[in-house]
Amino acid sequence: MSHHIIELKDVEYVYPDQTAALNGISCRILHGEAVALVGANGAGKSTLLSHLAGIFVPSKGTIRVGDYPVNKQTLPHVRRSVGMVFQNADDQLFMPTVFDDVAFGPLNLGLPPEEVEKRVMEALEIVGAASLIHRPPYKLSGGQKRAVSIATVLSMLPDVLIMDEPSAGLDPLARRKLINLLKSFKHTRIIATHDLDLALDVCERTIVLAEGKILADGPTVQIFNDESLLAKSSLEKPLRMQGFPT
Amino acid sequence: MNKIEHRWLELRHFDELAAQDSLIHQLHPGVKVVTTLLFIVMVASFSKYELVGLFPMFIYPAFLIGLGNIPVAILLKRVLLTLPFVLFIGIFNPFLDQATYAYIGSFAVSGGLISFISILLRFTLSVSATLLLVATTSMDAIGLALSKLRVPRIIVIQILFMYRYIYVLIEEVMKTIRAHSLRAPYRNGVGFKVWGSLVGLLLLRTLDRAQRIYQAMMCRGFDGQVRIMRSWKIRTGDIAFLVVWTVFFVLVRLVNIPHWLGRMLLGGFS
Amino acid sequence: MHMADALISPAVGSAMWVVTAGLISYSAKKVKKEIDDKKIPLMGVMGAFIFAVQMINFSIPATGSSGHLGGAMILAILLGPYTAFLTMASILTIQALFFADGGLLALGCNIFNLGFFPCFIAYPLLYKKIVGDQITKQRIAIGASLAAVIGLQLGAFGVVVETFLSGISELPFTTFLIVMQSIHLAIGLVEGLVTTAVILFIFKERAEIIQGFPSGKTLGNLSLKPILTIMLVVALVTGGMLSWFASGDPDGLEWSVTKVTGLEELEAPEGIYGVLADLQNKVAIFPDYNFRDTNQAAGEPSSGQEAPAWAAVDSGLSTAGVVGSILTLVVAGGIGKLLQIVHRRHKKFAH
Known part of the structure; x- marks a missing residue:
């Protein structure tokens, strides 16, 4: 594994309908770091993630993932090293069975059948969903869907995991399992979330986005203690840090 | 409950039945598809005034029901629900064709009545065979069977994708309809004025969803080919199933077994 | 309305299977050549969408009754005719499997009636001709409603012809035709109204989706020639097959003429014919087209010469x-x- 540094320089993105979504984003994310991306709805979190996965190409500025600048030619390499977990598991799990879904990426990489099978098993074991292997995705619970979604990208052995709202719609137990799982990963993780408690648990670093700009970038604890910053970016201190009498 | 919720539950019920594990479920899906088609063609091939000779065909669905552990009720329900069109077309036969066709004891039976009952029998047989196929075979396995039978790949993939998203979309439609009927409680169905926007909005959401799925596929190296890894070997049992039933169907088609049985029983009189 | 397995003869069923299979593989080739990757998930999800929307009942103004959507015209307008045809084929297959709507033997007929007519006849000849290059609300409204109505009328006609050729129902051709066409005029009007309403909504919200297909894009442009050529070849082949099977029946092709015109008296097979008919009955996979003269059924007592015909059929x-x-x-x-x-x-x- 090379040093998977992710680097964005003055990234701007304008939607086809002329609304500016990203407005000069620059940052550097180091290998193995877990970074939370927080901000109000419409702050540009999902757009930024889409850029990292090579779904969108910046209107201006550059993005580097590892050894490659992200552009049309390098997309296959970028997609191999970046695994993106979409917000809605129903968009991510499109195949007839869990096995097919987890095998989809490895098969596209052109791996031989035995290797595909091995990777599927390993990925499912990691997320604790090995028993679901032959189930069709529409029969899974929300937590199971999320776990399998993560397995679909783990099977490609990515260096970077990108997640959009991973805890949305999960019940408390499933959410707790997810947090523990995310904590156990050694990958570089970039997680867009409204769940600030999750951010606090998993990510040592937090980037606050507002109106397509980086408002703050620093250690998670420090950022969540900055009440004026939180208020400015329509966020709220994590419950755990609100000092309720216990 | 309205129609959509009924159908949704039914679809799920079949899906659950197909997830069972019986000797029938373990058969190769291609063999089951071929046998089902053969059965339906054979049933249809009886002359339109055939009644008695059709009965042995019931042994095939009975076999699948028994060994595949399928409740008869769900089949009967579907048979009854799909009956109206066939009834509508067939009900005229007894009126249009009143010439005496045969005698049972001293009762004269008209040709139209016989062909009408024959239509109902064929209908029951072919509907139950079709439903038994999906009750004992998962959609995913049917996809495998279709590609083995050389159905173009793009159709197989589409059917699999479609079946996958039917669940998501029906739930979405149900939510929308429920929200609509809460605000328009005295209406049967969706009113004229809101057709366009209700279905249109659902359609826009569907198009957006297709876009997101496409992105999710791209992120995992999609290059225009959907690859599915499957191996399902044909075993001797599968071949035996196909051969035995084929022989049986042909036999039943050629020899009027019940007639023969009845004669034996009644000692050759009649 | 779906054709049902119980009302169809194997000859008609398999002939329509062959025709439909030809159309499907032709469309699949076309789509494969011209498709962009995006369409693969789009086809699947749109199929599921139409499947789900078909379950919504739309109340028909001033009648108190309700109807539902077939969807082929919406698909043709949004995806182009080839993709739409394949999508209709998938939808009808799933319906045949899970809801026994139609059935597997009749699937070829149903895909043809509900897919071919709207996608390959009504869409290119009506919708596209009417809408043309200058897309306006009025043109969309007229084109979509007319194409939906005519597409369904043709489909209903298909049902009548297929039922009649199968010879299982006793319904006289013209009576059945009149009933079916008028019922489907009402259903077609609902279809047309819903289709128009939905397409206009999409046109208002995202005009580019509607504009993308009629002009420029290859998938929207349809050349009818290869399709009609396929149809012709397949029709000739199956026609040949059909008459071959029918020739086993003493009256051969005359039966259809008799039934259509209703003029000739049916002569019952006698003597060696009776034996042959009996033999054919036992051997042929396809049923004999025995049928009753409807004039007789209407009241005339059975004539004496008919007895041997019935004896020939071992009921x-x-x-x-x-x-x-x-x-x-x-x-x-x-x-x-x-x-x-x-x-x-x-x-x-x-x-």
Whole structure:
């Protein structure tokens, strides 16, 4: 594994309908770091993630993932090293069975059948969903869907995991399992979330986005203690840090 | 409950039945598809005034029901629900064709009545065979069977994708309809004025969803080919199933077994 | 309305299967050549969408009744005719499998009636001609409604012809035709209204989706020639097959003429013909097209010469037949019950 540094320089993105979504984003994310991306709805979190996965190409500025600048030619390499977990598991799990879904990426990489099978098993074991292997995705619970979604990208052995709202719609137990799982990963993780408690648990670093700009970038604890910053970016201190009498 | 919720539950019920594990479920899906088609063609091939000779065909669905552990009720329900069109077309036969066709004891039976009952029998047989196929075979396995039978790949993939998203979309439609009927409680169905926007909005959401799925596929190296890894070997049992039933169907088609049985029983009189 | 397995003869069913299979593989080739990757998930999800929307009942103004959507025209307008045809084929397949709507033997007929006519006739010849290059609300409204109505009328006509050719229903051709076309005029109007409303909504919200296909894009442009050529070839081949099968029947092709014109008297097969007919009855996979002259059924007493015809068909319907049938049913039920026990035993051993 090379040093998977992710680097964005003055990234701007304008939607086809002329609304500016990203407005000069620059940052550097180091290998193995877990970074939370927080901000109000419409702050540009999902757009930024889409850029990292090579779904969108910046209107201006550059993005580097590892050894490659992200552009049309390098997309296959970028997609191999970046695994993106979409917000809605129903968009991510499109195949007839869990096995097919987890095998989809490895098969596209052109791996031989035995290797595909091995990777599927390993990925499912990691997320604790090995028993679901032959189930069709529409029969899974929300937590199971999320776990399998993560397995679909783990099977490609990515260096970077990108997640959009991973805890949305999960019940408390499933959410707790997810947090523990995310904590156990050694990958570089970039997680867009409204769940600030999750951010606090998993990510040592937090980037606050507002109106397509980086408002703050620093250690998670420090950022969540900055009440004026939180208020400015329509966020709220994590419950755990609100000092309720216990 | 309205129609959509009924159908949704039914679809799920079949899906659950197909997830069972019986000797029938373990058969190769291609063999089951071929046998089902053969059965339906054979049933249809009886002359339109055939009644008695059709009965042995019931042994095939009975076999699948028994060994595949399928409740008869769900089949009967579907048979009854799909009956109206066939009834509508067939009900005229007894009126249009009143010439005496045969005698049972001293009762004269008209040709139209016989062909009408024959239509109902064929209908029951072919509907139950079709439903038994999906009750004992998962959609995913049917996809495998279709590609083995050389159905173009793009159709197989589409059917699999479609079946996958039917669940998501029906739930979405149900939510929308429920929200609509809460605000328009005295209406049967969706009113004229809101057709366009209700279905249109659902359609826009569907198009957006297709876009997101496409992105999710791209992120995992999609290059225009959907690859599915499957191996399902044909075993001797599968071949035996196909051969035995084929022989049986042909036999039943050629020899009027019940007639023969009845004669034996009644000692050759009649 | 779906054709049903019970009303169709194997000859008509398989002929329509062949025609439909030809159209499907032609469309699949076309789509494969011209498709962009994006369409693969789009086709699947749109199929699911139409499937789900078909379950919504739309109330028809001022009638108190309700109808629902077939969807082929919406698909053709949004995806282009080839993709739309494939999508309709998938939808009808799933409906045939899970809801027994139609059935597997009749699937070819149903895909043809509900897919071919709207996608390859009504869409290119009506919708596209009417809408043309200057897309306006009025043109969309007129084009979509007209194409939906005509597409369904053609489909209903297909049902009538297929039912009639199968010879299982006794309904006289013209009566059935008039009933079906008028019922489907009402259904088609609903279809047209819903289609128009939906397409206009999309046109208002995202005009580019509607504009993308009629002009420029290859998938929207449809050349009818290859399709009609395929149809012609397939029709000739199956026509040949059909007449070959029919020639086993003494009256051969005349039966259809008689039925259409209703003029000629049917002559009953006698003597060696009767024996042959009997033999053919036993051997042919496809049923004989025995049918009754409707004039006679209407009241005239059966003429004497008819007796041998009925004797030739061994109906087996007699007291013995009834007894035997009951016995067979009991046996079938017994086998089912027995196997259920076998299944349970098997389970016990398996675990």
